[in-house]
Amino acid sequence: MNANARRRKIISRIAEALCLLAVILALLPLAMILFYVIKEGFGALNLDFFTQMPKPVGEAGGGMANAIVGTLILIGLAAIFAVPIGVICGIHLSEYPASRFSSVVRFAADVLNGVPSIVIGIFAYGLVVLPVKRFSAIAGGVALGLLMIPIVVRTTEELLRLVPAGLREGALALGATRTRAVFTVILPAALPGILTGILVALARVAGETAPLLFTAFNNRFFSTNIGQPMASLTVQVFTYAISAYDDWHRQAWAGAFLLVMMILTLSMLARFAVRRLERMNRP
Amino acid sequence: MTMTIEERRTRRPQEKVMTTTTRAKISVRDFEFYYGAAKVLHGINLDVPSQQVTALIGPSGCGKSTFIRSINRMNDIIPEARGEGTIEIDGKNVYAPGTDTVELRRRVGMVFQKSNPFPKSIYDNIAYGLRIGGMRNKRELNEVVEKSLIRAALWDEVKDRLHGPALSLSGGQQQRLCIARALAVNPEIVLMDEPASALDPIATAKIEELIFELKDRYTIVIVTHNMQQAARVSDRTAFFMLGKLVEYGETKDIFMNPKEKMTEDYVTGRFG
Numbered sequence: 001m002n003a004n005a006r007r008r009k010i011i012s013r014i015a016e017a018l019c020l021l022a023v024i025l026a027l028l029p030l031a032m033i034l035f036y037v038i039k040e041g042f043g044a045l046n047l048d049f050f051t052q053m054p055k056p057v058g059e060a061g062g063g064m065a066n067a068i069v070g071t072l073i074l075i076g077l078a079a080i081f082a083v084p085i086g087v088i089c090g091i092h093l094s095e096y097p098a099s100r101f102s103s104v105v106r107f108a109a110d111v112l113n114g115v116p117s118i119v120i121g122i123f124a125y126g127l128v129v130l131p132v133k134r135f136s137a138i139a140g141g142v143a144l145g146l147l148m149i150p151i152v153v154r155t156t157e158e159l160l161r162l163v164p165a166g167l168r169e170g171a172l173a174l175g176a177t178r179t180r181a182v183f184t185v186i187l188p189a190a191l192p193g194i195l196t197g198i199l200v201a202l203a204r205v206a207g208e209t210a211p212l213l214f215t216a217f218n219n220r221f222f223s224t225n226i227g228q229p230m231a232s233l234t235v236q237v238f239t240y241a242i243s244a245y246d247d248w249h250r251q252a253w254a255g256a257f258l259l260v261m262m263i264l265t266l267s268m269l270a271r272f273a274v275r276r277l278e279r280m281n282r283p
Numbered sequence: 284m285t286m287t288i289e290e291r292r293t294r295r296p297q298e299k300v301m302t303t304t305t306r307a308k309i310s311v312r313d314f315e316f317y318y319g320a321a322k323v324l325h326g327i328n329l330d331v332p333s334q335q336v337t338a339l340i341g342p343s344g345c346g347k348s349t350f351i352r353s354i355n356r357m358n359d360i361i362p363e364a365r366g367e368g369t370i371e372i373d374g375k376n377v378y379a380p381g382t383d384t385v386e387l388r389r390r391v392g393m394v395f396q397k398s399n400p401f402p403k404s405i406y407d408n409i410a411y412g413l414r415i416g417g418m419r420n421k422r423e424l425n426e427v428v429e430k431s432l433i434r435a436a437l438w439d440e441v442k443d444r445l446h447g448p449a450l451s452l453s454g455g456q457q458q459r460l461c462i463a464r465a466l467a468v469n470p471e472i473v474l475m476d477e478p479a480s481a482l483d484p485i486a487t488a489k490i491e492e493l494i495f496e497l498k499d500r501y502t503i504v505i506v507t508h509n510m511q512q513a514a515r516v517s518d519r520t521a522f523f524m525l526g527k528l529v530e531y532g533e534t535k536d537i538f539m540n541p542k543e544k545m546t547e548d549y550v551t552g553r554f555g
Contacts, residue, residue, distance in 0.1 A: 098362075166399035170461070173357060174412035174468060175389035184415070189402050 034260065041257025044250040049258075054220060054236075060247055064255055066222045067236040070137070071262070073224065074216055074232055075206050077141025082148035083198055089149070090156025090194075091182060097161070105153075113150035120146050121211035129215060137223075137230035140216025144205040151204065155197025159190040192274045199270035203263045209234040233259050308333040308472065308502040309354060314368035316349055318361070323349050325526045327368070331519075336494060336503045338517035338534065340510060342549070345523040347506045351474050354504065355391040356384050372472070389416065392465030396477040398457035400449035400464075405441050408449045408460055412468035427467055435463035436493050455486025462493065466501075473497065475505040479512065491516050510550055514538050522546045 048063045055062030089109070093102050124143035129135055163186050171181035187194075217229040218239065233255050240252035307330035316324035324346045331337045339347040349358065356377060358364045369376045377387055389412070400408050409428040410418075418424055428445070432438040437459045441452070449460055458478060465473055475494070479487040494503060494516045507513050513520050513534065520537040522529045522545075530537060530546045541547045548554055 164399070166395060166397050167401060169357060169360075169393075169395060170399040170401065170464075171411070172360065173355065173388055173393035173395075174415065174464065175385050176411075176415050177385055180415055184411070185401050 037253070037257050037260050040250075040253040041255075041260075044254035045257060049251070049254050053222060054251075057245060057248075062251070064231075064233065064236055064251065064258075066219060067231040067233045067255065068258070069222070069224065070216070070219070070231040071206060071233045071259075073137055073226065073230060074140045074144060074212070075202050077137060077226065078144035078148055078205055079198065079202060081141055081145030082152055082201070085145075086149045086152025086198075086201075087156050087194065089153045090160060091187070093153065093157040094160035095178075095182065106157075109150040109153045112146070113154075116210075117143075117147055117208050118210035118213075121214050124211065125214035134227075135215060135217035135229040137216050137226040137228065139214075140212050140230060140232070141226070143211035143215045144208060147205050147208060147211065148198075148201040151201040152198055155201075156190075156194050159193035159197065160186060162193070163189045196270040196274050199266050199273070203266040203270075206263055206266065207234060207259060209238050233262075306333065307331060308372065309504070310369075310371040310374070312369045312371070314350075314353065314366065314370055316346070316353055316358070316366045317364065319363040323526050324353075324366075327528050329521055329528060329531050331502060331504060333502050334498055334500070335518040336498050336505060336516050338513035338520045339504065339506045339523060340508075340513050340520060340549070341523035341529075342554070343508075346526040347521075347523045348476055350523065351476055351504055351506050352393075354472070354474055355388050355393055356382075357388075357393065359384060389468050390470055391472045391474060392468065392470035394458070394461050394465055394473065394475045394478045396480055398454060398461050398481070400452070400457050400460050402448070402450060404446045405449045405452070405460065406445040408464050409467050412464060416468060431463040431467040434466050434497070435459045436489065436496070437463055453486070455482050455489060458482060458486070458490060459493065462490075462497075466497075470501065472502045472504065475503065477506050477508060480508055487512070510538075510552075522549060524549070 048061055050063060050068065051065055052061065052063035053066055054064065089105060093106060096102050121143050124139050124146065128139035128142050167185050167189055168181055171185040172178070176184065212232050212235050216232060216235070218235045219229045219231045223230055237252045237255040237259065240248040240255065243249070309331035311327050311329045311331075314324060314327040315322060327350060339351060341347050352358045353366050354370055354372075354377070356366075358366065366378055369378060371377070372387075372391070376382075401411060403411075406428055409431050410424050413424055413427055418427075429438065429442075432441060437456060440456060441447075441460075449457065452460060458481075462473075462478070478494075479490045482490065491512065494505065497503060498518075505513075505517065517534045519532065520534045521531040522537060522541075522543075524545055530541060530543045532542075536542075537546060538550050541550060
């Protein structure tokens with residue numbers, strides 16, 4: 001082996017080592033968070049945590065049943081608000097990619113994506129809470145939905161544009177109108193990816209606290225009334241974590257652990273759903 | 284299908300008698316096409332007879348694909364593209380203002396170079412055009428799906444897995460599926476844009492055989508890069524060059540006895 005080849009080989013090895021180092025550095029915080037949350041949270045988790053209501057200060061035990069159900073309702077509401085708007089917006093962007101209106105929408109979605117979540121919360125407060133003068137789950141859902149919209153818009157657009165042009169031509173050549181082609185061929189072809197995008201967006205907003213503080217607020221009682229304040233895991237964890245009681249701290253850890261698990265499950269569900277749907281799409 | 288293509292060709296003479304009596308199905312007059320400011324088709328005049336196969340040949344970029352896509356106005360989806368002049372089908376100009384392209388494309392089916400089955404089941408692919416046309420009756424759908432697959436010579440290969448994914452079929456089967464899908468809506472004209480260029484020789488032979496079968500019922504226009512293919516399957520051939528129609532006539536005349544020097548150079552492989 002001559003000197004030049006050896007030199008190239010050494011440089012290649014160094015580059016590989018640097019890549020590996022970068023991967024480890026990126027994954028280390030995730031591993032540490034998971035380790036710490038599991039260590040602190042898993043021990044505090046028990047059946048009561050899922051089935052019981054919060055106990056008054058001083059009484060040991062109790063759980064977060066209201067917050068668990070509350071979080072599920074809140075992200076459900078967020079999906080109801082954000083998915084139709086986001087997907088239809090994404091369709092418009094992919095169908096009219098070059099129009100001036102589309103570039104404005106795209107820019108707006110990017111800006112909305114960058115707006116701090118607490119500002120979104122204040123906006124939802126002004127929009128939904130102030131007129132009826134009451135905190136409500138609906139307001140929380142709107143706030144979370146607003147956070148979801150830009151993610152759903154951009155993933156929908158990107159995935160629709162990945163659908164081969166031949167499919168559109170095939171549908172049009174059979175006498176489909178443009179709308180028909182989009183809804184019967186192009187959208188279904190991109191559905192696995194769009195669904196993943198939606199689940200990822202849900203996982204992201206499920207962990208939000210700030211936008212809920214002025215909207216869904218919190219509720220010490222079990223409630224499924226979306227016109228009333230509603231508890232959520234994140235707000236409950238926040239409230240308990242800044243309290244002065246050891247028992248509440250333990251509960252906060254359990255809540256944090258549960259949140260992480262929920263988000264993990266959503267992400268895995270996303271992957272699983274994609275694989276099932278893709279079976280029809282690929283040989 | 285017991286006869287080979289060669290045997291079929293010997294039947295030609297008696298078919299020709301019919302040819303002279305059939306009138307033009309598609310009649311093109313002074314047709315020009317532009318992409319923005321670029322003129323890609325110059326003054327095309329040509330008559331496509333009914334129930335025959337008309338092949339469009341010529342080097343890459345000569346405008347034959349643009350031309351075939353003008354017949355069902357598929358080019359409309361390209362921004363800045365526009366056609367001038369007339370293309371009449373049964374005497375009705377498809378470029379007349381107010382023409383319903385949806386209706387037009389139901390009468391003029393199209394098969395593309397790259398087979399493009401939808402990511403749905405085999406059955407749903409064939410039923411697609413029928414369903415968007417409003418057919419809901421299950422028995423009726425079943426019937427047309429079967430008939431279309433039989434007509435496209437695919438039925439025997441897929442009858443046991445109609446509800447399996449279309450994308451699990453081989454390339455040649457996928458292309459025949461696309462042909463069946465186009466036939467299902469019962470078009471009068473079938474346009475084929477290099478339907479066999481991505482297929483192996485055996486699959487190609489099957490498609491060619493099929494084209495031969497289909498002309499009993501449909502008027503077929505086919506774009507091909509492959510001159511042997513044009514010679515094998517078509518009754519009439521049009522030679523395009525740089526956006527102009529150089530020569531058009533009976534396929535055997537174009538290949539055996541071309542009038543233009545350019546045609547002769549092309550069909551004998553001197554350039555292309």
